[in-house]
Amino acid sequence: MLDALEVFTTVVVGVMVGVEFSVAFVMNPIFNGLPEDSTLLARAHGGRMLGAVMPVWYLGSLALVAVWAVAGWQHPGAGLVVTAGALLIVSVLMSVALLVPINNRGKTWTPEKRPADWKEQANRWDRYHYVRVAVIIAAFALLVAALS
Secondary structure, three states: OHHHHHHHHHHHHHHHHHHHHHHHHHHHHHHHOOOHHHHHHHHHHHHHHHHHHHHHHHHHHHHHHHHHHHHOOOOOOHHHHHHHHHHHHHHHHHHHHHHHHHHHHHOOOOOOOOOOOHHHHHHHHHHHHHHHHHHHHHHHHHHHHHHO
C-alpha cells in the first residue's frame, strides 16, 4: 500500500510541476507575444482558471506528501520526503503571500479596466513564479530520490 501511495504522490506532484513549468516557460511567453489586449485577456483568463484549480492541487500534494512521510517514517528516504514536504510548504506560503494577491487583481483586468502598471505586476508575478517553480521542482526531485 505504501508503494502505491509513493507512486501516486510522485505522479500528482510531477504533473503539478509540469503544469507550472509550462505556465512559466511555454504559456506566458506565448501570451506575451500576442497583441497587448490579447496578452492581458489571456493572462486574466489563465489566472481565473488556474487560480481555481491550483490551490486544491498544491494543498492536495502537500497532504499526500505528509501522509507518505508519516506512513513511511521507518523506511529509507523518509528524510527526503519530509524535506520535499517542507519545500511544498514554502511553495504554498510563497503562493499565498506573493503570487495570489497579484493573481487576484490580474484575473479581473480587461482592456478597458486595467491599472497603468499591469505589465510590471505581471512581470513581478512571473519572477515569483520562476522561484516557486524551482522550489516545486526541487520537492519533486526529492520525492523521486526517495523512491529509490
